[in-house]
Amino acid sequence: xxxxxxxxxxxxxxxxxxxxxxxxxxxxxxxxxxxxxxxxxxxxxxxxxxxxxxxxxxxxxxxxxxxxxxxxxxxxxxxxxxxxxxxxxxxxxxxxxxxxxxxxxxxxxxxxxxxxxxxxxxxxxxxxxxxxxxxxxxxxxxxxxxxxxxxxxxxxxxxxxxxxxxxxxxxxxxxxxxxxxxxxxxxxxxxxxxxxxxxxxxxxxxxxxxxxxxxxxxxxxxxxxxxxxxxxxxxxxxxxxxxxxxxxxxxxxxxxxxxxxxxxxxxxxxxxxxxxxxxxxxxxxxxxxxxxxxxxxxxxxxxxxxxxxxxxxxxxxxxxxxxx
Numbered sequence: 260x261x262x263x264x265x266x267x268x269x270x271x272x273x274x275x276x277x278x279x280x281x282x283x284x285x286x287x288x289x290x291x292x293x294x295x296x297x298x299x300x301x302x303x304x305x306x307x308x309x310x311x312x313x314x315x316x317x318x319x320x321x322x323x324x325x326x327x328x329x330x331x332x333x334x335x336x337x338x339x340x341x342x343x344x345x346x347x348x349x350x351x352x353x354x355x356x357x358x359x360x361x362x363x364x365x366x367x368x369x370x371x372x373x374x375x376x377x378x379x380x381x382x383x384x385x386x387x388x389x390x391x392x393x394x395x396x397x398x399x400x401x402x403x404x405x406x407x408x409x410x411x412x413x414x415x416x417x418x419x420x421x422x423x424x425x426x427x428x429x430x431x432x433x434x435x436x437x438x439x440x441x442x443x444x445x446x447x448x449x450x451x452x453x454x455x456x457x458x459x460x461x462x463x464x465x466x467x468x469x470x471x472x473x474x475x476x477x478x479x480x481x482x483x484x485x486x487x488x489x490x491x492x493x494x495x496x497x498x499x500x501x502x503x504x505x506x507x508x509x510x511x512x513x514x515x516x517x518x519x520x521x522x523x524x525x526x527x528x529x530x531x532x533x534x535x536x537x538x539x540x541x542x543x544x545x546x547x548x549x550x551x552x553x554x555x556x557x558x559x560x561x562x563x564x565x566x567x568x569x570x571x572x573x574x575x576x577x578x579x580x581x582x583x
Contacts, residue, residue, distance in 0.1 A: 262358035263563040263581075264319045268308030271564040271571070273318070274357075282355070282362045284334030289365050291346060293583045295557075296356040297325040297382045298566045299415060300499060301525075305354070306567060316354060323356020324525065325349065325386040326363070327371070327378035328583070337365045345371040347381045349389055349535050352525040357563055359583055366532040369539045374547045381546065383555045383578040387419035388542040390496070390524040393534065395420070395427055395470070398522045399492045403428030405469035408486065410435045410479055411499060412453055413444035415553075415578040420472050421449035422550045423542060433468070435459045435479070437573075444576035447553065460486060470494065477502035487517045495521040553577045 264277045284290045302322050304310050311317070327347040330340050340346070348356075348363045355361050371381055395401040407424045411417045412434025421432045434445055434453040445453050454462035456479050467488035473480050477500030483493055484507075498504075512518065528535050545551045554577030558566050566579050 260358050260360040261560070262321045263560060264321050264357075265306050267318045268306070268311065271306070271567040273306060274564040274567065276561060277319075279321070279358070281360050284332055284337070284362060286335040287337060287365055288334040288362055289337055289340060289346075289368060290331040291326060291328040291348070291361045291363055291368075292331045293326045293328040293356065293359055293361045295327045295379045295382045296323045296358075296361075296560070296581045296583060297386065298563070298570065298579045298581060299324065300497065300570060303567055303570055321355045321358050323354055323358070323361070324351050325382050326356040326361045327382035328361065331360060334365070340365065340368070340370065345378065347371055347378070347385050349386045349528060349539060350525045352529045357560060357581060359560075364532060367528060367535050369536065369543065374543070376546055379555050379557055379580045379582070380552060383415070383580050384419060384551045384553060385539065385542065385546055387416045388423055388545060388551050389535065389539045390416065391419045391423040391472075392427075392538045392542050393524060393527070394472070394494050394496060394522045395424060396538075397534070398520050399470045399494050401427050401429060401470055404430045406431045406433070406466075406488075407470045407472065408433045408435070408459075408468040408483070409450070409472040410456065410475040410483070412436050412448070412450060413441050413576050414474060414499070415575075416474050416496060417472060418445075418448055418553045418577065419551065422545050424470075425449050426541075426545060426550075433459075433463070441576070444554070449550070467491065472496060474499055476500045476504055478505075481505045481507070484511075484515065484517060487515065489516045490518075491516075492518040492520055495519060496523075555580055557582045
């Protein structure tokens with residue numbers, strides 16, 4: 260198979276082309292003829308070595324957590340899938356998506372049969388929407404009628420939260436973006452209001468938020484504490500900002516009646532793969548009906564380095580996908 264590998268930790272140029280043996284599925288796995296591979300900020304972290312620690316991959320390895328394509332081969336014990344069936348995977352810590360053939364756990368794979376869904380849109384949206392559903396239901400415990408604030412509102416992960424939150428009964432959904440120019444990148448998403456991140460407290464004008472989704476971190480995260488309603492929760496789902504969080508003590512959260520809750524979907528589903536498909540089944544109808552549609556830019560697999568460069572330069576309003 261043809262793949263793009265991370266040959267060493269470093270800049271986008273470490274992504275190089277390679278020919279590798281076709282992987283064979285083991286028990287509980289399927290192999291997929293990949294048509295599209297999603298590119299996310301977490302891929303950049305893997306490439307730079309930001310996540311290097313025991314148990315994480317060391318170069319050379321094939322990155323890519325999520326793919327769409329068709330079933331190539333079934334491993335022992337796998338039922339419910341057919342050869343040639345269109346599928347999309349959820350976020351897999353086993354990686355391997357930047358390749359013409361990808362291995363996936365069957366429990367982490369969702370059928371697209373009969374849905375008429377564009378595979379590029381599916382891989383761009385469905386894994387993040389599943390993440391949003393799990394984060395809002397299993398971690399933040401969103402209650403019908405509560406308000407939601409989403410930082411980095413135009414980003415790939417954040418953009419999945421409005422439609423999912425609305426489907427769970429959120430009453431009012433607000434987004435923040437890094438600049439006035441980025442507001443235009445959110446008009447197709449289900450936000451009631453969007454503010455720039457340096458003025459969102461003024462835009463709220465004293466209104467309090469029940470659940471905050473924060474993939475940004477840094478000063479924005481710290482400022483958000485002043486926007487929380489009593490028993491408000493901040494979901495920590497990333498840290499795209501260059502600046503660190505300000506130190507915060509448990510006593511401060513106690514006095515505020517506030518919570519900060521971390522959620523990383525890859526390790527969560529690795530530990531509990533049975534949670535994947537029920538969450539995905541809730542959001543698939545949102546995808547089929549177009550409520551989850553977002554902007555997707557496609558590049559050829561061989562231009563994976565350019566995809567990473569664009570992500571790091573913050574030139575991607577939505578998601579970027581590699582066409583295999």
